[in-house]
Amino acid sequence: MSALSLQRRDVLRGLAASGALLALPALAHAGDPPAHSRLAALSSCLQDSLGGTASISGRWPAELRGTFYRNGPARFDRAGERYRHWFDGDGMVHAWRIDAGRVRHAATFVRTSKYVDESRAGQFLYPAFGTDIRRRPVRNNDSGNVANTNAVAHAGKLYALWEGGSATELDPASLETRGLHTWRDDLAALPFSAHPKITPDGVLWNVGLVPGADKLVLWRVDANGSLGQVGMVDVPQLAMVHDFVVTARYMVFLVPPFDLHPAPGTAYLDTHVWNGSRPMRAVVIDRTAFTLKRIVDMPAGMVFHLGNGWDEGDNVRFDACIAPDDSHLRALGAVMQGVTLPTASTDTVLVTLDLGKGTARSDTLLRGTEFPRVAAADVGSRYRQLFVTTTHSNAQFGMTGVACVDVESGRVDRFEYGPHWIVEEHIPVRKASGRGQWLVGVAYDMRKQQSVLAVFDGAHLAQGPVARARLPYAAPLCFHGNFLAA
């Protein structure tokens, strides 16, 4: 390729990026048609709070009462400056309150110190995951804590969680920010990641990654909310561990093969350089002692989310959404500039580790998946029903369907929302009878620019939702959430 054509391509790319920037409208204005239909969902929410009542269609199960907490990034621009990755945005916590067949929605930005400082200054000040901004000096990890990844209720408290820093405690009723939660003085600002697992005994298990130090921080918070145990394990070349599974005896982490190249002026994301010649590693930790049990090599692969796992004898089995490379991670940066890049397929895989032999086997269960979830009662033990979101395309932003995969038989029950929807994580909620699950989740209706909460019978997804609760506006897309039954 000639230097000229390279230059021309760069110029075109620059133009496309700046054009998209101007064209992306602010969210939550139902009347504005989107310039980039799917990517319009990635515009900033300019209001501090949102709220409204949904209109119900279908027959909402009377027994399904409680609050569906969700969290996701919702502020991507300040003073004409746009973040370079979807993961960068400031967290907005949502509560879908379901009672007596009525569904109300409320959302508010988490008042992190970052959000408060930057709102006051009218511009971004601190570094984000994919955008290196340093207008103010940084004290520690929590200076850039955007609390944007998950909303988790535990032991009577509600936390907005992020990957790189402390949990932020919120008032479960008002969603007001109470502040950073510190379990012990010397654990302040220690990463408390966004995918804790709560086993049926009420114990919360979590991890934290200390970038550059090659240390996994392991957390156990007991059922009453007090600190149970903290440990640290050295794992060489540790990078981007977003999720994990807990089994009766172990915690299992998948470490994708990134080489780290930290340099001044480089965003955290850009210090990660994919190295497909290295294996992905399954790191197995003894969950009682918080010590390393074994590291098992797997083919190079990128993973964000794992669903669940169990152990039996020398074997550990778990599901994970695995892609052959990090193209998806990069594509979630490009979308912020209005560019949709094709990505490798992310597939639900059942992994079997033999801890005696140090081998791994992977069986693909379903292609084109994300956001795996299992019933709360299944966490850490053998399970059959795995719920995921699905896509038919590797060249568009967001998911378009939901599926339930039987981990033993491989049978798939699925429902396709259609191409005009962006389907968010759907989660199982136990039926009052104790037999089976409701599946609850939000999807963004691109044509009407409205957010819709749907409930399915978890055993019959293909029949479509049994009821839908439609907001008169679009709520910002979320990453993860959890249901707290009334």
Place this chain on the structure above:
Amino acid sequence: MKQLFQCVAAAVLATTSLAQAADLTVDVAGLQSAKGAVMVAVFDSAGHFLKQPLRTAAVAAQPGQVQLLINDLAPGDYAVSLFQDENGNGKLDKNLVGMPIEPYGFSNDAAASNGPPGFDQARVHVGAAGNTVTVSLR
């Protein structure tokens, strides 16, 4: 009588040294609370930086801004580190993996990245007429 002479001599000496020394005024900005005290250390070389301060000073914290005066410095290059000792234990508290968890700062607001900045990044010059620097607590 002899004692009086000594006092006078000391006063003259002090005056003389004052004439050849400069004052460094440190304005500390960004205090969020009145907890504890702001502790300042002044270093005169890369070799001593964050190890062996030439001078230290402290002032009670108050929300907003506080000021400290380091007087009688020989003209030259220095670096300043400071922190707000919120719990009064005399040290900058850190967490399990060594990240600072009390407010701190350096002259030039020198950036820290996976560790503190170097002396050169925090270097400030104090001339014969003295100098005033502002450090933002982070």
